[in-house]
Amino acid sequence: MATALSTSQSANKPVYNILYIIGICHLLNDTLQSVVPAMFPILEASMGLTFTQLGFIAFALNMISSVMQPVVGWYSDKRPMPYALPIGLTSSLLGILGIALAPSFWTIILSVIFIGFGSAVFHPEGSRVAYMAAGNRRGLAQSIYQVGGNSGQALAPVITALVLVPLGQFGAIWFTLVAALAVYFLINIARWYAHRLATISKQQMKNKKVKMQLDPSYSRAIKIALFVLVFLVFARSWYGSAISNFYTFYVMDAYGVSIARAQWYLFTFLLMGAVGTFAGGPLADYFGKRNVILLSMLLASPLAIALPFVGPYVAFAVLALLGVILMSSFSVTVVYAQELLPGKIGTMSGLIVGLAFGMGAIGSVALGSIIDSLGLTFTMIAVAFLPLIGILTWLLPTDKKLIEWQK
Template sequence: MATALIHKKPASLQQESGTMYNILFIIGLCHLLNDSIQSVIPAMFPILEESMGLSFTQLGLIAFALNMVSSVMQPVVGLYTDKKPMPYALPIGLTSSMLGVLGLAFAPSFLTILLSVIFIGLGSAIFHPEGSRVAYMAAGNRRGLAQSIYQVGGNSGQALAPLITALILVPLGQFGAIWFTVVAALAVGFLVYIASWYSRKLKEIKATKKIKVKNTDTKALSKSIRNAVIIIIFLIFARSWYVSAISGFYAFFAIDKYELTIASSQIYIFTFLLMGAVGTFLGGPLADRFGKRTVILISLLATAPLSLLLPFVGSTLSIIILALIGVILMSSFSVTVVYAQELVPGKIGLMSGLTVGLAFGMGAIGSVALGALIDWIGLTTTMIGVALLPLLGILAFLLPTDRKVTEWQQAN
């Protein structure tokens, strides 16, 4: 009888109970558009330094404002929307980013640029936890793949920064940022559609009571779960610091060691970021098959010998190693988000904000620390030192297995 009832379910409802690939691809595309807007800011630094005479301290403050607003605010937004889901916060957030980009194109002063960047950061802070929640809700039983589709959009958007600089900002200057109002408007249009689906899904969830939309705040996490969350965030810190070292400073290392031009050095960074996006996509399906803890563990420990070798090889081999590091290291990017969400299933937005937002905000602070370290002990010594960071992946052995996490979910 139960089987007969299942077969009689309308096709649309059958699709809703499975993986919603159309929603996942649209939210992934919006993630790409959002993060490409964010990548405009650091890409504009040479333009702003030349056209407005900004100091490196002022450029650092711009980067700090963007990262602190967009990253640190994410857990706050996630915590609030866990209690009160807000589907239409998604297009509203991107509208804030659109206003920020518009201000950036016409900004006459440093303070105006800073204000515009805060608008962009706020829009990003609103988008990320809610976008991750949409991916979670549309995942069906393929949460790893769903989060990979969503996160690879963001990584691809970040990888566009060198191309944005070369094709748009160099020929058009500061005013070239105006073209990204079109990108933001496109994202807003897509997110209105997503918000409509999100609203319907919330009503369906409440009607069927298959998933608890609201969760009690008084329920304390067990010590084991808290420890697992701390380990996950620490591993993300280590990964973020290494990625910051490569994306922010490896170009200088390559210029110095291989006697490259600035343009040629960007090929190394683009290769690393592009293959990182590939790794982000592959990690989810691998986690669905082999387990999330396994992927997290292997992604860091398998990177370690490559990272230790990288500072000592020639120019051609270094590109190959960077590509391999990008694929392997970033395979755990989306997996850590899903793992954390399953550790604390009632706090999807908060866990997304912690793993993606706050952790990468700390990674941005790591960039400042690495810059100071380079000034203190030198570029080569620092690059050799940061090669040890992936070895911290050994801490993943302390994480509970996927089966244990499932048992904790059932107990709650």
């Protein structure tokens, strides 16, 4: 009896060392992904690629990841795969090596497919590790995990300014060391993951599944909520894609700055986005997930609309606020989806995070084509209205309702 109580109490406490390590691995994984958009200005200059071709590179990277993530999550819900984590990062390592040596557009596409596959494997399994180590602080745990990824993405402009501008395309080869470090960490995470699985009661898992299957009365409401959540992720991802992939070109055109200086605008947005990602989870633990999602989208709207019209100095402040506010809902949408369908942790993590990548991929191609056809300024003004879609958050069930559905 005492042993059971001790196990129950420890299960409610976050395993912080695991959360920090998986967060660092997320940072390393997304740093590898960040090398790809960081190379866009280099590739445009050296290979003469069009905005549409750059969009297709982002499409290949993100679409492979987005399509595979829910599949990996669905499969790992049935058969968890601890050692898939280091295997996935090994694929990314090969992709980084390929992109450093790629002589043509199509070899770049092939290389980013390897990186996309590695990311597809890492994200749902990494999110599952965060969930297993969360205890009773799921919002905080998911924020620790996701802030690593957003921090890695924030490094893209720094990579461009400090590595790729002076060293060119071949400079990407240094990031194979980053991939190797991630593989090492993930081997150790995989051991903990496998041990944790061995200590979980199979009977408890079966009982949880039976409970869910015996309570189908909310299935229609859950499907509607999931559809609304997907639409919100769509709006946030398209806007984020516009900033991440094309805003540096807008800055160079509108403010007449160099490639290296333009990266600091993007770095401001992405770095403060990482701050917002970390803050969002704890705020959601205290004030509710739906409230954080709603305020994140609506408060970001006036800033997004103002951004194309402000000057070069005010733009830094607007981007900083925009990053914090908009990205505060990133980890929260993942936790919301997990609690919407608590028996499908991997599937929901893969769906929401994978969808973010997928919508960003489609957005990259679409936005690149629109820029080629209608111009950069028009496109940046038009996408600024996307966060207004956040008004649909009112259609989501409240946190209290989610708790009722789980009973």
